[in-house]
Amino acid sequence: MKAVTFHGKRDVRVDTVDDPRIEQPTDAIVRITSSGICGSDLHLYEVMGPYIDEGDILGHEPMGIVEEVGAEVTHIKAGDRVVMPFNISCGHCWMCDEGLQSQCETTQVRDQGMGAALFGFTKLYGQVPGGQAEFLRVPQAQYGPIKVPEGPPDDRFVYLSDVLPTAWQSVEYANIPKGGSVAVLGLGPIGEMACRIAQHHGAEQVIGIDLVADRLERARGHGVLAIDLTADGDIAEIVRGATDGRGPDAVIDAVGMEAHGAPIGKLAHQLTGLLPDVVGRKLMETAGIDRLSALHLAIELVRRGGTISLIGVYGGMADPMPLLTMFDKQINLRMGQANVKRWIDDIMPLLSGDDDPLGVDSFATHRVPLAEAPHAYETFQKKEDGAFKFLLQP
Numbered sequence: 594m595k596a597v598t599f600h601g602k603r604d605v606r607v608d609t610v611d612d613p614r615i616e617q618p619t620d621a622i623v624r625i626t627s628s629g630i631c632g633s634d635l636h637l638y639e640v641m642g643p644y645i646d647e648g649d650i651l652g653h654e655p656m657g658i659v660e661e662v663g664a665e666v667t668h669i670k671a672g673d674r675v676v677m678p679f680n681i682s683c684g685h686c687w688m689c690d691e692g693l694q695s696q697c698e699t700t701q702v703r704d705q706g707m708g709a710a711l712f713g714f715t716k717l718y719g720q721v722p723g724g725q726a727e728f729l730r731v732p733q734a735q736y737g738p739i740k741v742p743e744g745p746p747d748d749r750f751v752y753l754s755d756v757l758p759t760a761w762q763s764v765e766y767a768n769i770p771k772g773g774s775v776a777v778l779g780l781g782p783i784g785e786m787a788c789r790i791a792q793h794h795g796a797e798q799v800i801g802i803d804l805v806a807d808r809l810e811r812a813r814g815h816g817v818l819a820i821d822l823t824a825d826g827d828i829a830e831i832v833r834g835a836t837d838g839r840g841p842d843a844v845i846d847a848v849g850m851e852a853h854g855a856p857i858g859k860l861a862h863q864l865t866g867l868l869p870d871v872v873g874r875k876l877m878e879t880a881g882i883d884r885l886s887a888l889h890l891a892i893e894l895v896r897r898g899g900t901i902s903l904i905g906v907y908g909g910m911a912d913p914m915p916l917l918t919m920f921d922k923q924i925n926l927r928m929g930q931a932n933v934k935r936w937i938d939d940i941m942p943l944l945s946g947d948d949d950p951l952g953v954d955s956f957a958t959h960r961v962p963l964a965e966a967p968h969a970y971e972t973f974q975k976k977e978d979g980a981f982k983f984l985l986q987p
């Protein structure tokens with residue numbers, strides 16, 4: 594089959610690889626019809642190279658048609674239309690019972706000290722072949738795959754794999770009071786969807802911050818007060834001005850480790866991308882590799898006693914944090930990978946009618962064949978050509 598594979602920093606290719614096969618009675622094989630490219634894939638493309646091997650298959654936002662199931666898989670069968678959550682979870686351990694599927698005790702990557710395995714996401718997360726491919730082996734398929742109805746195009750359901758539950762969790766964790774305010778840093782797919790969900794949940798004031806003009810414009814189209822990070826003026830002043838001088842009740846950081854505007858982190862970033870893997874890994878584990886400007890802005894913006902919900906992925910082990918300010922402002926902080934399955938029953942009703950309240954049908958800007966993945970990665974990373982969300986369609 595054809596699959597999108599990692600070959601080095603900013604080098605992904607479409608290779609011919611072996612077709613996946615059922616290996617466990619809990620596996621399924623799915624023929625992929627759509628597969629998103631995510632901001633998280635850009636971390637792999639740019640900095641996480643020390644944790645990936647050449648040839649690893651990328652992708653964790655897939656949906657498709659079941660080809661074959663193992664003996665223990667009974668809730669889906671060949672021919673069913675399914676979406677795969679990006680985290681691989683068992684559905685029967687203590688963590689899964691608690692709704693903490695991203696910490697699943699059956700798939701935890703213990704030798705790396707990490708949580709549940711993820712599709713297509715480095716040795717830290719189990720090095721499981723990903724879903725930007727013609728076919729995907731789905732482990733723990735007795736629980737993971739979400740069956741969706743026939744009819745609407747893939748766009749309607751594909752974001753159940755990641756964007757929707759991730760944005761949903763970020764809003765749940767932000768704990769915005771009814772009629773309250775939230776600032777969302779980063780208006781990529783995750784941040785923008787978080788804005789839409791916050792509005793849906795009854796937030797009165799939704800402020801978005803980014804520096805890409807067409808992303809700001811897009812968010813404005815949805816009633817967000819969108820502020821350009823690079824515009825003249827003190828961002829914190831502008832945001833406080835819009836929130837009774839106090840700052841928003843919550844801030845969602847949907848940027849993550851590649852935040853624009855932090856020179857030291859940028860240097861570490863470039864180094865990890867250039868050094869031999871062992872040295873690069875060491876640097877990431879012992880130095881602050883993240884570009885922390887977005888997180889520091891979140892701490893500055895949030896009102897005293899408010900909540901920061903961190904959904905953007907960070908990866909350094911020794912990042913400096915302004916604990917004096919965090920303590921003094923009495924900030925609540927929640928974070929983590931999305932527990933995808935936990936939120937599906939809440940989200941599904943919003944996808945079943947014709948009204949499409951979250952606007953998923955028109956969310957993607959680019960739908961391209963798998964063969965064009967290398968160009969798609971490059972365009973998405975550079976945010977050229979209005980690139981907002983890519984769906985690869987094998």
Ligand SMILES: NC(=O)c1ccc[n+]([C@@H]2O[C@H](COP(=O)([O-])OP(=O)(O)OC[C@H]3O[C@@H](n4cnc5c(N)ncnc54)[C@H](O)[C@@H]3O)[C@@H](O)[C@H]2O)c1
Nearest residue numbers: 632633779781782783803848849852853905906929930931
């Ligand atoms: N926790 C999870 O389960 C989970 C799941 C999916 C994605 N993510 C993470 O969410 C983040 C966003 O994903 P995405 O697909 O929307 O990515 P993206 O790269 O498309 O979006 C990030 C946006 O942040 C903006 N930005 C950069 N620096 C900024 C700054 N200093 N202030 C404000 N905005 C800034 C960029 O211009 C961009 O529009 C990534 O870190 C991704 O890894 C987390």
Ligand SMILES: [Zn+2]
Nearest residue numbers: 631633654755
């Ligand atoms: Zn993703």
Ligand SMILES: [Zn+2]
Nearest residue numbers: 683686689697
């Ligand atoms: Zn589990």
